[in-house]
Structures are given as structure tokens and as C-alpha cells.
Amino acid sequence: MLHADHPLTDANTLGLPCVAERYAAPATLDALREALALARRHDWPLTVLGGGSNLILPARLPGLVLQPAMAQWWLEERDDGIRVHAEAAVEWHALVMALAKRGLWGAENLALIPGHCGAAPIQNIGAYGVELGDLLEAVHLVYLDDGREAVLSASDCAFGYRDSVFKGALSGRMVITRLVLRVSTEPRPRLGYGDLAGRLDPAPTALEVAEAVCAIRREKLPDPATLGNAGSFFKNPLVDGEHARRLLAEHPDLPHFPQPDGRVKLAAGWLIDRCGLKGWRRGHFGVHDRQALVLVHFGGGSTEELLGFAGEVAARVRERFGVVLEREPRRAG
Ligand SMILES: Cc1cc2nc3c(=O)[nH]c(=O)nc-3n(C[C@H](O)[C@H](O)[C@H](O)COP(=O)(O)OP(=O)(O)OC[C@H]3O[C@@H](n4cnc5c(N)ncnc54)[C@H](O)[C@@H]3O)c2cc1C
Structure with a gap:
């Protein structure tokens, strides 16, 4: 069923005011394909919406906003291990906790x-040294242009740091309908990142690891339910080795992570903090006072104001360190 002039202000964690010209939340694959066919017939531009936690929405989204509502998940035992099938609208965190339990x-x-x-x-x-690509086996999707279904293997997805084929060649061309993940009953804690190991026994359960991750994240990150945000607003920048050496000579405490290709990943939050911007507020937006990588919306602001504020933060980092920050959340419309 289509809804006209559907409000999305509560459907994005930044809390940006937005109205969709048309909105549908198909709960089955057939309903999804019907909605896609309708959009094709009318030549409506299409926006796919999930939980709205990584999106910058405009004041009005023309065409059709599709928010898949298929929300089943199940386990499959195979000869070579256990797989999890999770449909598009399953809440990621709820799934993680259910598996860990x-x-x-x-x-x-x-x-x-x-x-x-x-x-x-x-x-x-990705977080705490793990990325989705480490456990993803396959992605089921439907192409927007002809409603055709396809299954991509993990290698087809071209995963990188905060990157995939879905941001490249397949951007705006498909709806993901289901994930297939590999999980295991074999304990394999990965505690090498941050202060995770210090908070846990040497042989923790999966649930203890998940709970420790939650505890650390709650200490550092604002809860979108109480303060609008989209998590990290900037990616950690990659610079060439020479640039990194110059910066490190001047700032030996700069957190840095050498990459296999010779480039070095820098901590964007540290760079913003060192520009004196942690806790900085202008108008309706600010840099979070505990995590400088997170921009927060105090309410009443607009998309243009947010983009202007973010541009100012990025400009200060470029002036001080010569490092270009790239935005992480995606713009819709
Ligand atoms: C407090 C906070 C903490 C966060 N921490 C992290 C973190 O640690 N690591 C991390 O990687 N991210 C983090 N994020 C970012 C965000 O949670 C993830 O990017 C998440 O996967 C976005 O999911 P979503 O359903 O909200 O997507 P949305 O914001 O709704 O959409 C994001 C993009 O995906 C597209 N999309 C959504 N669903 C589909 C679909 N079914 N098929 C095709 N395209 C689709 C949209 O069109 C859009 O381009 C954080 C965000 C917040 C608010």
C-alpha cells in the first residue's frame, strides 16, 4: 500500500525533517516486486530506506521511498557449519544478541x-576489529530495473573499509532482501581491539563479548533515541606513507594503522579533537563531547545547516593537518 506525503523525521536517527512524496513498506518479496514495477511504470525515482541510521535526508524525497518490511530470520545446519538467514528488515543488533545468546x-x-x-x-x-564481510556468505537481492532476483557471494560484494560494490557499480540499482551469514559454535573471541580484553575473562562466552562491546559503546556513543546522530560522521582517512610520517614526526601520539598497501589509516576523531572541536556547538548541531567523530543534532536544524557544519569541521582538519575527511553517512534524494 502506498502512503502519500509520509513523514520520515522519526525514521532517521539524525532526526532531520523529511517528508516522502510516496512511501511503501512491502512485507513480502512479491509486494516488493509489485512496488518496484509501479515505480518503473511511473518513472518515479526510488529511495531504499532501512533503519535510517546512516542517511542524510533532504526536506522532501520525491518519487517512492521503499522500506522493506520482511523481518524473519532462521538458522540452517549444513555439513560444513551453521548459516543464519536474515531478511532485510531484521534489526541487526537484535540478531547479534539472539545469536550470542x-x-x-x-x-x-x-x-x-x-x-x-x-x-x-x-x-x-565494522567495529572492534570485525567487519560484516568476515562472516557474510551471500546476499540475496532484487534489481530495480527488471525485478530480477540474484544471489551474490561475498567475493562479488567487493568489500573494503566502509565500502562495497553496493556503493559502487550496484549503487541505486538493487534492494537487498536477505543476508546469509556463517556462524559457529566453536569459541573464537576476537578481543584485540580497544579495551575489550581488559573487560573480559580469558575465555568469555559470545554473549559476554557482545555485552562488553555494548557497555563500551554506551560509554562513548550518544544514543540516537535521546540525541540525533548517525554514528561516525566521517570515515577514518587513509593517507600515503610519506604524509603519515610527516604528521607522526610532529604528533607522535596520533593513532595510526598501517595498511597492507603502504597507506596509513588515521583516527578522524583524534584529528577533529586536536582542532579543538570536541564539544563545539553552532546553531542546532555540534561535535559530540565524548566522541569527536560523531556530529549531533540538538533538534530544530535542517539538512543544509548540518552539511554546512560538517563542511566547517572538515575544513578545519584540512587546514591543520592537510587531511581530507570523507563523509560516512549517505545522502538520499
Ligand atoms: C549511534 C550509531 C552508531 C553506529 N556505529 C556504527 C559502527 O560501529 N560501524 C558501522 O559500520 N556503522 C555504524 N553506524 C552506521 C549505521 O548503523 C550502519 O551503516 C547501518 O548498517 C545502517 O543501517 P540502516 O538500516 O539504518 O540503513 P539506512 O541508514 O536506512 O540506509 C543506509 C544506506 O543503505 C541503503 N539501504 C538500506 N537498506 C537497503 C536495502 N535493503 N537494500 C539496498 N540498500 C539499502 C540506503 O538506501 C542507504 O544508502 C552507526 C550509526 C549510529 C546512529
Whole structure:
């Protein structure tokens, strides 16, 4: 069923005011294909919406906004291990906790990442040393132009840091309908990141790891339910080795992570903090006072104001360190 002039202000975690010209939330694959066919017939531009936690919405979204509502998940035992099938609208965090409670390892470091399963491959969600690509086996999708179904393997997804084929060649061309993930009953804690190991026994359960991740994240990140935000607003920048050496000579405490290709990943939050911007507020937006990588919306602001504010933060970092920050949340419309 189509809804006209549907409000999306509560459907994006930044809390940006937005109205969709048309909106549908198909609960089956057939309903999804029907909605796609209708959009094709009328030549409506299409926007796919998940949990709205990584999106910058405009004041009005023309055409049709599709928010898949298929929300089943199930386990499959195969000869070579256990698979999880999760439809697009399954809440990612709820799935992670349900798996960890069953003693299934694989997704526990990705606890408390907001959003729906359907969006998780788009930027290859990652946290605490693990990325979705580490456990993803396949992605089921439907192409927008002809309603054709396809299954992509993990290698087809071209996963990188906050990147995938869904942001490249397949951007705006498909709806992800289901994920297939590999999980295991074999304990395999990955505690090498941050202060995770210090908070846990040497042989924790999957649930203990997930709960420790949640506890750390709650200490650092604002809850979108109380303060509008989209998580990290900027990606951690990659610079060439020479640039990194120059910066490190001047700032030996700059957190840095050498990459296999010789480039070096820098901590964007540190760079913003060192510009004196942590806790900085202008108008309706600010830099979070505990995590400088997160921009927050105090309410009453607009998309243009947010983009102007973010541009100012990025300009200060470029002036001080010569490093270009790239935005992480995607713009819709
Ligand atoms: C407090 C907070 C903390 C966060 N922490 C992390 C973190 O640690 N690591 C991390 O990687 N991310 C993090 N994020 C970002 C965000 O949670 C993830 O990117 C998440 O996967 C977005 O899911 P969503 O359902 O909200 O997607 P949306 O914001 O609704 O959409 C994001 C993009 O995916 C597309 N999309 C959505 N669903 C589908 C679908 N079914 N098929 C095709 N395209 C689709 C949209 O068109 C859009 O381009 C955080 C965000 C917040 C608010």
C-alpha cells in the first residue's frame, strides 16, 4: 500500500525533517516486486530506506521511498557449519544478541550497531576489529530495473573499509532482501581491539563479548533515541606513507594503522579533537563531547545547516593537518 506525503523525521536517527512524496513498506518479496514495477511504470525515482541510521535526508524525497518490511530470520545446519538467514528488515543488533545468546560466534563484536540487516552490506559495517564481510556468505537481492532476483557471494560484494560494490557499480540499482551469514559454535573471541580484553575473562562466552562491546559503546556513543546522530560522521582517512610520517614526526601520539598497501589509516576523531572541536556547538548541531567523530543534532536544524557544519569541521582538519575527511553517512534524494 502506498502512503502519500509520509513523514520520515522519526525514521532517521539524525532526526532531520523529511517528508516522502510516496512511501511503501512491502512485507513480502512479491509486494516488493509489485512496488518496484509501479515505480518503473511511473518513472518515479526510488529511495531504499532501512533503519535510517546512516542517511542524510533532504526536506522532501520525491518519487517512492521503499522500506522493506520482511523481518524473519532462521538458522540452517549444513555439513560444513551453521548459516543464519536474515531478511532485510531484521534489526541487526537484535540478531547479534539472539545469536550470542545461543552461543553462536561470529557477529558478537558488531553488537549495538543500529540499523537493519538489509543495509549492513552497503558500507560493510565494522567495529572492534570485525567487519560484516568476515562472516557474510551471500546476499540475496532484487534489481530495480527488471525485478530480477540474484544471489551474490561475498567475493562479488567487493568489500573494503566502509565500502562495497553496493556503493559502487550496484549503487541505486538493487534492494537487498536477505543476508546469509556463517556462524559457529566453536569459541573464537576476537578481543584485540580497544579495551575489550581488559573487560573480559580469558575465555568469555559470545554473549559476554557482545555485552562488553555494548557497555563500551554506551560509554562513548550518544544514543540516537535521546540525541540525533548517525554514528561516525566521517570515515577514518587513509593517507600515503610519506604524509603519515610527516604528521607522526610532529604528533607522535596520533593513532595510526598501517595498511597492507603502504597507506596509513588515521583516527578522524583524534584529528577533529586536536582542532579543538570536541564539544563545539553552532546553531542546532555540534561535535559530540565524548566522541569527536560523531556530529549531533540538538533538534530544530535542517539538512543544509548540518552539511554546512560538517563542511566547517572538515575544513578545519584540512587546514591543520592537510587531511581530507570523507563523509560516512549517505545522502538520499
Ligand atoms: C549511534 C550509531 C552508531 C553506529 N556505529 C556504527 C559502527 O560501529 N560501524 C558501522 O559500520 N556503522 C555504524 N553506524 C552506521 C549505521 O548503523 C550502519 O551503516 C547501518 O548498517 C545502517 O543501517 P540502516 O538500516 O539504518 O540503513 P539506512 O541508514 O536506512 O540506509 C543506509 C544506506 O543503505 C541503503 N539501504 C538500506 N537498506 C537497503 C536495502 N535493503 N537494500 C539496498 N540498500 C539499502 C540506503 O538506501 C542507504 O544508502 C552507526 C550509526 C549510529 C546512529
